[in-house]
Amino acid sequence: MEFISWKKEDGVAVATINRPPANALSRSLILEVDELLNQVENDDEVRVVVLHGEGRFFSAGADIKEFTQVSSGEEFSKLSASGQEVFERVETFHKPVIAAIHGAALGGGLELAMSCHMRFVTDNAKLGLPELQLGLIPGFAGTQRLPRYVGAAKAAEMLLTSDPISGTEAAHYGLANRAYAEEDLLSETLTIARKIAKKSPVSVKAAIQMLQYTKPASYYEGVDAEAQSFGTVFVSEDAKEGIQAFLEKREAQFKGK
Secondary structure (H helix, E strand, O other), X not given: OOOEEEEEEOOEEEEEEOOOOOOXXXXXXXXXXXXXXXXXXXXXXXXXXXXXXXXXXXXXXXXXXXXXXXXXXHXXXXXXXXXXXXHHHXXXXXOXXXXXXXXXXXXXXXXXXXXXXXXXXXXXXXXXXXXXXXXXXXXOOHHHHHHHHHOHHHHHHHHHHOOOEEHHHHHHHOOOOEXXXXXXXXXXXXXXXXXXXXXXXXXXXXXXXXXXXXXXXXXHHXXXXXHHHHHHHHOOHXXXXXXXXXXXXXXXXXXXX
């Protein structure tokens, strides 16, 4: 794989995202997340997967430049649905997937992290869904997963203001399991991962399957609706302005069209 590498440590696959400068989620990188699962799926020596980012960030979001290469709403909806499918596989994967988040997990980066079974963060990490700043909406089930973790009111605040929260706040609201000092993040995450790796793979798989029953039926309707809305929003004039403003590093001027 070009952007993800991994190694085995005491029953744990330690996987590193390395796509400088911000580990932005391109379509290729999302496909590599799927390939990572393919590689560890039948490896009996791997009981748990830990996913973290190289450099300054876990992942600062989707690759906005790629958006300029897509023109139709239908294409954008398919892009959304394909990402949702990979992240749903992460969430339902029979081996626990744990995100170790430092720097920032924003937009698609946070959506990937939310699909993991557990999230450990640094105190000063930034977590958020800033898509509305660009005239867009989250497209990888972020509108559906975020309320499950932080509640409807906090999710609405985070989505509509685009303001990120710190790692400490994320742990407080339930978006993260625990927050650590930056120098302790990976070691503490691996300690917990190794503890899980000693459990029976049969019972771990069953526990993950049971957790899926906590999803309401409306969740599945919601992700389908999100993909369709993702495509509709992306062909608006506001979205074109938001993307262009982001690439030009200026404030967007939205006109409601």
